Amino acid sequence: MSDYNTLLKELGLDVALHDEMIKATDRLFQETVGAQKNRPKEMAYFDRVLAEAHGARVAELVEEKRNGKRIVGTFCIYVPEELALAANTVPIALCGGIQASIPYAERMFPRDICPLVKSTLGLAFSKTCPYAPIKSLAVGETTCDAKKKTWEILAGKVNFHVMEVPQKKEKLDFDLWREAVDDFRRKLEDLSGTKVDSGRLAETIRIMNAKRRALQELAQLRQAEVVPISGVDALVVMQAALNDEPVRFTEAVKRLNQELRERIKNGISVAPGAKRIMMAGCPAVMGNWKVHALVERSGGVIVWDESCTGSRYFEHLVDETAQDLDGQITAIAERYFKISCACFTPNQERIDAIVRRAQEFNVKGVVQYVLQTCHGYNIEAMRVEAALKGIGVPALKVVTDYSEEDTEQLRTRIEAFIEQLA
Numbered sequence: 252m253s254d255y256n257t258l259l260k261e262l263g264l265d266v267a268l269h270d271e272m273i274k275a276t277d278r279l280f281q282e283t284v285g286a287q288k289n290r291p292k293e294m295a296y297f298d299r300v301l302a303e304a305h306g307a308r309v310a311e312l313v314e315e316k317r318n319g320k321r322i323v324g325t326f327c328i329y330v331p332e333e334l335a336l337a338a339n340t341v342p343i344a345l346c347g348g349i350q351a352s353i354p355y356a357e358r359m360f361p362r363d364i365c366p367l368v369k370s371t372l373g374l375a376f377s378k379t380c381p382y383a384p385i386k387s388l389a390v391g392e393t394t395c396d397a398k399k400k401t402w403e404i405l406a407g408k409v410n411f412h413v414m415e416v417p418q419k420k421e422k423l424d425f426d427l428w429r430e431a432v433d434d435f436r437r438k439l440e441d442l443s444g445t446k447v448d449s450g451r452l453a454e455t456i457r458i459m460n461a462k463r464r465a466l467q468e469l470a471q472l473r474q475a476e477v478v479p480i481s482g483v484d485a486l487v488v489m490q491a492a493l494n495d496e497p498v499r500f501t502e503a504v505k506r507l508n509q510e511l512r513e514r515i516k517n518g519i520s521v522a523p524g525a526k527r528i529m530m531a532g533c534p535a536v537m538g539n540w541k542v543h544a545l546v547e548r549s550g551g552v553i554v555w556d557e558s559c560t561g562s563r564y565f566e567h568l569v570d571e572t573a574q575d576l577d578g579q580i581t582a583i584a585e586r587y588f589k590i591s592c593a594c595f596t597p598n599q600e601r602i603d604a605i606v607r608r609a610q611e612f613n614v615k616g617v618v619q620y621v622l623q624t625c626h627g628y629n630i631e632a633m634r635v636e637a638a639l640k641g642i643g644v645p646a647l648k649v650v651t652d653y654s655e656e657d658t659e660q661l662r663t664r665i666e667a668f669i670e671q672l673a
């Protein structure tokens with residue numbers, strides 16, 4: 252990483268503070284991801300993506316920018332990546348998963364908001380986010396209150412666009428959402444000076460669908476009785492998905508899948524005898540491996556991850572049969588409208604999907620992962636738990652932040668939960 256310090260300095264970053272934060276994140280990575288035994292060899296690629304997220308990937312994006320592309324920062328998986336790619340821009344997720352940046356956000360923002368939002372803001376405010384100075388546009392959405400109100404503040408400081416994500420899934424809401432998708436297209440066109448044409452959009456839809464298919468296959472491989480990859484490693488893959496160039500990433504996932512197929516064939520499990528667990532709830536973005544690692548060190552192995560750094564990111568494909576731009580925009584809107592974030596009401600599809608996957612993946616228990624002050628996932632956890640009870644699968648709700656203060660307390664609760672599972 253130090254090779255890139257000159258570049259980071261040129262971008263106006265506080266290099267000394269940045270180094271400190273990277274060291275803290277590296278330590279956590281080594282203690283959680285790196286400390287695992289029997290990792291698939293192909294994981295080396297994804298480890299590198301994470302290690303280079305503030306190095307080689309930044310240099311790559313700076314080069315893209317020099318070549319005329321605009322960088323678009325995003326904060327949510329409702330933002331259609333195929334549209335951004337088709338408009339000759341590069342979308343990149345800006346969500347923060349580290350504790351070290353949070354105090355910088357708390358100097359300005361209330362303490363009692365979600366750690367994901369605070370970590371993201373703290374990275375920007377402390378001049379340690381390399382993407383902040385190179386992005387030409389940030390795209391927020393009307394999902395939760397913490398985000399909506401944050402965008403109002405940020406919009407006064409940087410070029411900002413807010414996508415209207417409705418809160419219900421009726422026809423009226425879909426029409427609004429489709430318009431929001433089309434409005435985003437126009438915004439991107441203004442930014443890049445490139446008209447989105449149907450031919451290029453068909454190509455970027457195929458690129459994103461190929462990425463989703465590869466991730467769907469990876470998820471499916473975790474259904475095997477011989478679990479070929481840990482939940483922590485599967486999370487690393489998803490964290491890389493939000494940062495890496497999509498075509499290169501897809502090829503790496505295919506190579507990993509091939510290795511996992513071999514492992515299953517040869518009976519190589521990462522956790523023989525461990526209890527099969529589903530994680531459900533909030534996303535765990537880059538820098539955050541805390542609860543996944545605790546679950547897998549307490550006798551569990553995660554076989555399904557129902558989150559935005561899990562199935563919500565790759566489930567459902569965009570219909571590739573639309574012939575013109577209008578039809579393609581509708582197809583994109585339809586695919587993203589199927590994502591079941593807890594910001595929707597009611598959100599029965601999410602609950603049904605959790606129950607279905609718990610059965611398909613022979614899950615013995617579900618850990619509901621809730622980031623502090625995330626009311627949507629916290630309250631919805633009651634309905635999820637009740638539905639799981641109906642099929643005899645116990646659930647444990649874990650409400651936490653990014654700090655390490657509650658680690659021992661969580662360990663005790665998670666160990667006790669996993670121990671009593673059938």
Ligand code: SF4
Nearest residue numbers: 326327328394559592
């Ligand atoms: S949890 Fe909801 S708001 Fe957060 S990234 Fe996922 S879809 Fe977006």
Ligand code: SF4
Nearest residue numbers: 365367395533622625
């Ligand atoms: S985890 Fe919850 S509170 Fe935090 S940004 Fe996502 S939806 Fe909002």
